[in-house]
Amino acid sequence: MFAGSANRSARVTIREVAHHAGVSVSTASKALNGNGRMTEDTRERILKAASELQFRPNAMARGLLKQRSFTVGLLTNDTYGRFTLPVASGISEALVDEGVSVFLCPVLDNDPRRAQVNVEAMQDKCVDALIVSGRRADARLPIDLASLTMPIIHVYSECGPNEIGFFVDEVQGARLAVEHLYASGRTRVAHVTGPDSFDVVAKRIAGWREASRAHDRDPFLQPLTGAWTEAWGFAAAERLFANGVPSAGRPDAVFCGNDQIARGLADALALRGIKVPEDVAIVGFDNWEIFADAVRPPLTTIDMNLVELGRQAGQTLLELIEGRPVAPGHRYLPCRLIQRRSCGAGRDMS
Amino acid sequence: MFAGSANRSARVTIREVAHHAGVSVSTASKALNGNGRMTEDTRERILKAASELQFRPNAMARGLLKQRSFTVGLLTNDTYGRFTLPVASGISEALVDEGVSVFLCPVLDNDPRRAQVNVEAMQDKCVDALIVSGRRADARLPIDLASLTMPIIHVYSECGPNEIGFFVDEVQGARLAVEHLYASGRTRVAHVTGPDSFDVVAKRIAGWREASRAHDRDPFLQPLTGAWTEAWGFAAAERLFANGVPSAGRPDAVFCGNDQIARGLADALALRGIKVPEDVAIVGFDNWEIFADAVRPPLTTIDMNLVELGRQAGQTLLELIEGRPVAPGHRYLPCRLIQRRSCGAGRDMS
DNA sequence: ATGGTTTGGGAAATCGTTTTCTCACCTGTG
DNA sequence: CACAGGTGAGAAAACGATTTCCCAAACCAT
Known part of the structure; x- marks a missing residue:
C-alpha cells in the first residue's frame, strides 16, 4: 500500500x-x-x-473541459407544485439516465431580485439548458431571459413563436370531455369554467363548442366563467339549477373547467337532491386526484399528462444540448380521459 | 434558423x-x-x-479548485409536493444568496434503481451536502446513504439519533389546536385522525390528550383512527353524531388529524343539519389552503411552517458545509394556529 | 551609501479530466 | 537489410479559476 x-x-x-x-x-x-x-x-x-x-x-473537472455541466435549470413560480412537480418528475426521468441533473429554482412573483440571483447562479454554473415553467400557460416569469445564451424550453409557460414550448392541448382535452358526455347519451352539456382572463379558459370553451357542434347541437347555454374555485362551482350550480328553471332548460351534463369547480358543483347538486350521474353527469379537468377521488361520486376528468409533458420536454432538451437542430414552435400534447363514476360507471364502456 | x-x-x-x-x-x-x-x-x-x-x-473552475460545488441535492419521494415544495422553497431561500443551488431529485419508491442513479449523480457532481425529505416523517427513502461522505440533513424524513433531522413539533401543534378549542369554550373535544401506522398520528393523539388533561378533563372518547381522506372524515362523523347518540354524549368540537379529514367531517355535519361552528367547532391540521378555504365555513387549522423548516434546514446546511460543528439530533419546530371561521370567528380574540 | 523591510504585482502550481501529439516498437514487404 | 505502415501507450496542453510563492522596486533608518 x-x-x-x-x-x-x-x-x-x-x-x-x-x-x-x-x-x-x-x-x-x-x-x-x-x-x-x-x-x-x-x-x-x-x-x-x-x-x-x-x-x-469528477463531473466538475469533466465539465470544465467539455464546457458542459450536465445540469439543467428549472425555473418555476408554481409554489403549489400542482403543475411543476409532475413536470419536473418527467424531466428528471428523461435526463437522469444521461447523467443530467435538474436545478430547482423556485421563483416568487413578488421577488424578482431573488429570481435574478437564481438565473445568474445558473449562468455561473454553466447549466446546459434552462426550462421555464409556470402556474399558468399564458404568463411569463419575472425574469429577463433575452440575455441568456443557453438553450431554453418553455413548459406550460408563455413563449413566442420562435421559442420552444410544450403545452397541453386544451382544446382536444375539452373535446374529449364533451364527446364522452355525448357518447354517454347526454344532450344538454353546459360548461362552467375559470376566469376569462386565462387563455386556457378560451381554449376549453372552444373545445366544448367544437364537440357540441360535431354532434349537430348548439352549445348548451353560454359558458359560465368565474374563478378556479369550489365556491364558484357551487355558485354556478345555483345559476344552472335554480328552482325557477324548468327541467327541460336544465343541463343533463356539465363539463367543468377544473376539478375544484366540478367538486363545488357536485356538492351543490347533492344539496339540491340532484343525483350524479343519474340526473346530471359531470366531467372535470386536471385529474388532481386528491379532489377527483373526494367528489361523491368520484369524478371522471381529463388528465393533462404532465409527467409525459415533462419527459418529452426533457428529451427535446437533450437534443438541443447535443446541438441537434430542433424546430422552434409550440407543441401541444394530447390529454386523456380518466373515467370514474360521475358520468355513470361503465355506461359507455362496451 | x-x-x-x-x-x-x-x-x-x-x-x-x-x-x-x-x-x-x-x-x-x-x-x-x-x-x-x-x-x-x-x-x-x-x-x-x-x-x-x-x-x-465560472463555478466549475472554482469548484474544481476549492473542492466545493456550491450545490446541494434534495432527495424526495413526495410526488404531490405537499411537503416538499414549501420545504424546497425555504431551503432555496436560505441558500440562494450564498450562491448555493439546489438539485431536485424526485425519487420514486418503486424505482430504487433510478434513485441510486440520482445519488450517484450527486456524488459525481460533488454536491456539498444532501437533504433527504419525504412524504412522511417516519419512513426512509429507498436509498443507501451509509456510504456517502458528504453532510446529510433530514427534513421530514426518518433518521437516527446521531443524524441531523428537522421535524414538525406535532405534539405542540396538536396541543395548540385543542387548547384553542377549550379557550373558545368547548368542553368535549373529540379527535379524528389518520392511520395509526403513522408516527405523527400517535404524536397528535398525545398532544390532544395533554391539552385535554391540562384542562382537567379526560380526553373525550377514544381517538378515531382511519385514513388521511375526506371519506374517513365523513364516515367518522357518522360514528360521532349517529342518531342514537344522545346529544350530551356528542362532542362539541373535533380536532382532525388533517384538513382533508376535517373537510369530510364538515360535509357530513352539514348533511345532518349540524352547524359549524355553532353546534360543533372544528380544527384541522396542515393548513393546506386549497382545502382549508374550501370548507364551509373556512377551516381553522394548524400550519406546520414548512417554509421556515426548510429555511432553518438550509441555514444549518450552510454551517455544516463550512465545517462548523453542528450538534446531531432532532429539531422540532413549532406549529402555528391559523384562525378562520370553523371555531367561531374572533370568538376568543381579545 | 547600505542593509533591511514593506509593497505591488506576476509566475507557476494546482484541481481532475480529456484529447491531441508524439514516439518507440513491431510487423511485413521488397 | 531498409523502409513503410500500424500499434500501443505516454507526455503535455488544455479548461478557468485560486493561491502560494517569489521578486523587483520603493522606502526607511542607520
Whole structure:
C-alpha cells in the first residue's frame, strides 16, 4: 500500500486508477471512455482497477473541459407544485439516465431580485439548458431571459413563436370531455369554467363548442366563467339549477373547467337532491386526484399528462444540448380521459 | 434558423478581464476576491473591467479548485409536493444568496434503481451536502446513504439519533389546536385522525390528550383512527353524531388529524343539519389552503411552517458545509394556529 | 551609501479530466 | 537489410479559476 492510500475521505481520482493499473493517466482515461487504442488486456486491467477503487469521474473537472455541466435549470413560480412537480418528475426521468441533473429554482412573483440571483447562479454554473415553467400557460416569469445564451424550453409557460414550448392541448382535452358526455347519451352539456382572463379558459370553451357542434347541437347555454374555485362551482350550480328553471332548460351534463369547480358543483347538486350521474353527469379537468377521488361520486376528468409533458420536454432538451437542430414552435400534447363514476360507471364502456 | 442554435458566444473569462485592465490573471483574481495587496487604483481598474465585460466567474473552475460545488441535492419521494415544495422553497431561500443551488431529485419508491442513479449523480457532481425529505416523517427513502461522505440533513424524513433531522413539533401543534378549542369554550373535544401506522398520528393523539388533561378533563372518547381522506372524515362523523347518540354524549368540537379529514367531517355535519361552528367547532391540521378555504365555513387549522423548516434546514446546511460543528439530533419546530371561521370567528380574540 | 523591510504585482502550481501529439516498437514487404 | 505502415501507450496542453510563492522596486533608518 502506498502512503496516503488510507485517506478515505478524499475522492478516488483517475490518477489513482492509472497508478493502480500501472498505466498513465491518459491511457486510463481512454480505457474508461472506450476511446483510444490499447490491448484488450490493458483495457480490462484499467476497468478492473476502476471498479475496485469505485472510481467515479469528477463531473466538475469533466465539465470544465467539455464546457458542459450536465445540469439543467428549472425555473418555476408554481409554489403549489400542482403543475411543476409532475413536470419536473418527467424531466428528471428523461435526463437522469444521461447523467443530467435538474436545478430547482423556485421563483416568487413578488421577488424578482431573488429570481435574478437564481438565473445568474445558473449562468455561473454553466447549466446546459434552462426550462421555464409556470402556474399558468399564458404568463411569463419575472425574469429577463433575452440575455441568456443557453438553450431554453418553455413548459406550460408563455413563449413566442420562435421559442420552444410544450403545452397541453386544451382544446382536444375539452373535446374529449364533451364527446364522452355525448357518447354517454347526454344532450344538454353546459360548461362552467375559470376566469376569462386565462387563455386556457378560451381554449376549453372552444373545445366544448367544437364537440357540441360535431354532434349537430348548439352549445348548451353560454359558458359560465368565474374563478378556479369550489365556491364558484357551487355558485354556478345555483345559476344552472335554480328552482325557477324548468327541467327541460336544465343541463343533463356539465363539463367543468377544473376539478375544484366540478367538486363545488357536485356538492351543490347533492344539496339540491340532484343525483350524479343519474340526473346530471359531470366531467372535470386536471385529474388532481386528491379532489377527483373526494367528489361523491368520484369524478371522471381529463388528465393533462404532465409527467409525459415533462419527459418529452426533457428529451427535446437533450437534443438541443447535443446541438441537434430542433424546430422552434409550440407543441401541444394530447390529454386523456380518466373515467370514474360521475358520468355513470361503465355506461359507455362496451 | 433553428431555435437553440443561437450564438453560443464564449463566456468572458478572468483572463480577458486581466488583459482588459492591463494586469496579470493572478492580480485580477485577487482584486475580484478582495484578497491580495495592490494600489487602490489597480483594484478599481480591475473591478471596472470586470463589470464592463460582465464577467462572472465560472463555478466549475472554482469548484474544481476549492473542492466545493456550491450545490446541494434534495432527495424526495413526495410526488404531490405537499411537503416538499414549501420545504424546497425555504431551503432555496436560505441558500440562494450564498450562491448555493439546489438539485431536485424526485425519487420514486418503486424505482430504487433510478434513485441510486440520482445519488450517484450527486456524488459525481460533488454536491456539498444532501437533504433527504419525504412524504412522511417516519419512513426512509429507498436509498443507501451509509456510504456517502458528504453532510446529510433530514427534513421530514426518518433518521437516527446521531443524524441531523428537522421535524414538525406535532405534539405542540396538536396541543395548540385543542387548547384553542377549550379557550373558545368547548368542553368535549373529540379527535379524528389518520392511520395509526403513522408516527405523527400517535404524536397528535398525545398532544390532544395533554391539552385535554391540562384542562382537567379526560380526553373525550377514544381517538378515531382511519385514513388521511375526506371519506374517513365523513364516515367518522357518522360514528360521532349517529342518531342514537344522545346529544350530551356528542362532542362539541373535533380536532382532525388533517384538513382533508376535517373537510369530510364538515360535509357530513352539514348533511345532518349540524352547524359549524355553532353546534360543533372544528380544527384541522396542515393548513393546506386549497382545502382549508374550501370548507364551509373556512377551516381553522394548524400550519406546520414548512417554509421556515426548510429555511432553518438550509441555514444549518450552510454551517455544516463550512465545517462548523453542528450538534446531531432532532429539531422540532413549532406549529402555528391559523384562525378562520370553523371555531367561531374572533370568538376568543381579545 | 547600505542593509533591511514593506509593497505591488506576476509566475507557476494546482484541481481532475480529456484529447491531441508524439514516439518507440513491431510487423511485413521488397 | 531498409523502409513503410500500424500499434500501443505516454507526455503535455488544455479548461478557468485560486493561491502560494517569489521578486523587483520603493522606502526607511542607520
